[in-house]
Amino acid sequence: MIPYGRQDISQADIDAVVAVLQSDFLTQGPQVPLFEQTVAGHVGAKHALAVNSATSALHIACLALGLGPGDWLWTTPVTFVASANCGLYCGAQVDFVDIDPRTYNLCPKALEAKLVAAEQAGKLPKVVVAVHLCGQPCDMAAIHALGQKYGFKIIEDASHAIGGKYKGEFIGNSQYSDITVFSFHPVKIITTAEGGMALTNNDELAAQMALLRSHGITRDTAQMTHAPDGPWYYQQIGLGYNYRMTELQAALGVSQMQRLDAFVARRDQLAQRYDQLLAALPVTTPWQHPDSYSGLHLYVVRLQLVKINKTHRQVFEALREQGIGVNLHYIPVHTQPHYQRMGFNVGDYPQSEQYYSEAISLPMYQTLSDSQQDQVVAALQKVLAA
Missing domain, CATH: 3.40.640.10 (Type I PLP-dependent aspartate aminotransferase-like (Major domain))
Structure with missing residues (x-):
């Protein structure tokens, strides 16, 4: 995995x-x-x-x-x-x-x-x-x-x-x-x-x-x-x-x-490589504001579900089955039961809920190798094409 x-x-x-x-x-x-x-x-x-x-x-x-x-x-x-x-x-x-x-x-x-x-x-x-x-x-x-x-x-x-x-x-x-x-x-x-x-x-x-x-x-x-x-x-x-x-x-x-700057530089390199490798797939890659240099703790893609013959959950589970440990960051806080008991409801924050319905966090860490990243992209490509 x-x-x-x-x-x-x-x-x-x-x-x-x-x-x-x-x-x-x-x-x-x-x-x-x-x-x-x-x-x-x-x-x-x-x-x-x-x-x-x-x-x-x-x-x-x-x-x-x-x-x-x-x-x-x-x-x-x-x-x-x-x-x-x-x-x-x-x-x-x-x-x-x-x-x-x-x-x-x-x-x-x-x-x-x-x-x-x-x-x-x-x-x-x-x-x-x-x-x-x-x-x-x-x-x-x-x-x-x-x-x-x-x-x-x-x-x-x-x-x-x-x-x-x-x-x-x-x-x-x-x-x-x-x-x-x-x-x-x-x-x-x-x-x-x-x-x-x-x-x-x-x-x-x-x-x-x-x-x-x-x-x-x-x-x-x-x-x-x-x-x-x-x-x-x-x-x-x-x-x-x-x-x-x-x-x-x-x-x-x-x-x-002592290695912080090197860690972030490698993450930035991996993100740029993801951007290129995923360009032809029906996903939206992260947009980076020109005023920012992201620490890139996470690399989140959003599925263009209208172009995919699978649900969000099906894509997520299929990637996990192929050994790609994807995750989802985050479930909108206002939809959690504790906050719903406080009066919040699904539908209160539509942009956040739309994001949640499409987002998947792909592997991102400084020791991720190019070959492992290629494996991640190949798995995603296979899942989305099926």
């Missing part, structure tokens, strides 16, 4: 993790801050906070921005559920904005229209989570301009996008957002096995997220309500969580970062 994604672990990665196992620190040692400094320095952000998952990063980002009961979080329906769930964790209400039919990202025009109506109804969002689907950045300049006009905060869910660029600058510098979130799950571009990171240029937000990821506890005397009782002293000054990253994960991340 050729999987849709997989990690690339080198001997250097293994050696880095073994060195931690032989060290004095398995957690809360030097590797986590080194990983944070490495990523922040690479992308050009002032602060980076490593955590145990991107979901945790989204949660503490929302909390740091003051999201809570009575507030609204808006995001795209075409994303993993965590992009919306983080609002529910804070007691906020969640709503969605339909996608752009070319980029599959949250559509700025649909966002603006919804903001106009929300302003009239007195239900403007406090936070908008812009998801860089497949690694391609959203139109952040447009979303940022709307944020300035309507007063909402912006989180970039860049779980798919480390190593990519927007307008020539690395995604993660948070130029157009308050906080950016990365994921280091094994199928992502680099991995820490599980893990995530929140990046910001705001000192106050960084300090708040640092507290939130570690029980709300501080040893910084400047943050304490009174002088410490002794050198052992710490204070819990707020309610936080145990979202810390381990030294093992961070060491793997530091090592993986």
Whole structure:
């Protein structure tokens, strides 16, 4: 089976993790801050906070921005559920904005229209989570301009996008957002096995997220309500969580970062090759905005079903039967039972639902060989011609 994604672990990665196992620190040692400094320095952000998952990063980002009961979080329906769930964790209400039919990202025009109506109804969002689907950045300049006009905060869910660029600058510098979130799950571009990171240029937000990821506890005397009782002293000054990253994960991340640019370059090469090999087939290949350089976590094609003598499901299952581990990213969040119980319905976001009815994620990872890619294309060609 050729999987849709997989990690690339080198001997250097293994050696880095073994060195931690032989060290004095398995957690809360030097590797986590080194990983944070490495990523922040690479992308050009002032602060980076490593955590145990991107979901945790989204949660503490929302909390740091003051999201809570009575507030609204808006995001795209075409994303993993965590992009919306983080609002529910804070007691906020969640709503969605339909996608752009070319980029599959949250559509700025649909966002603006919804903001106009929300302003009239007195239900403007406090936070908008812009998801860089497949690694391609959203139109952040447009979303940022709307944020300035309507007063909402912006989180970039860049779980798919480390190593990519927007307008020539690395995604993660948070130029157009308050906080950016990365994921280091094994199928992502680099991995820490599980893990995530929140990046910001705001000192106050960084300090708040640092507290939130570690029980709300501080040893910084400047943050304490009174002088410490002794050198052992710490204070819990707020309610936080145990979202810390381990030294093992961070060491793997530091090592993986040395190959990030090469990983993204290979993915870009594979995408260009897919574009050429699939040009004659009844599928729509991904459109890349000229302002972006995608991290290409995923390569999604859309089936031109009117030209194919099979259903979406039949194509998917036939590819799996031929050993091609395709997947589907994502089932629109508003169609999930939990969200339907909140009042959302099929038909609410037609562009997202149309995308879902046609999308298939083909294998995309940096160690995918040209011959394996040829095998994927040959299998797809055979299935579509049958």
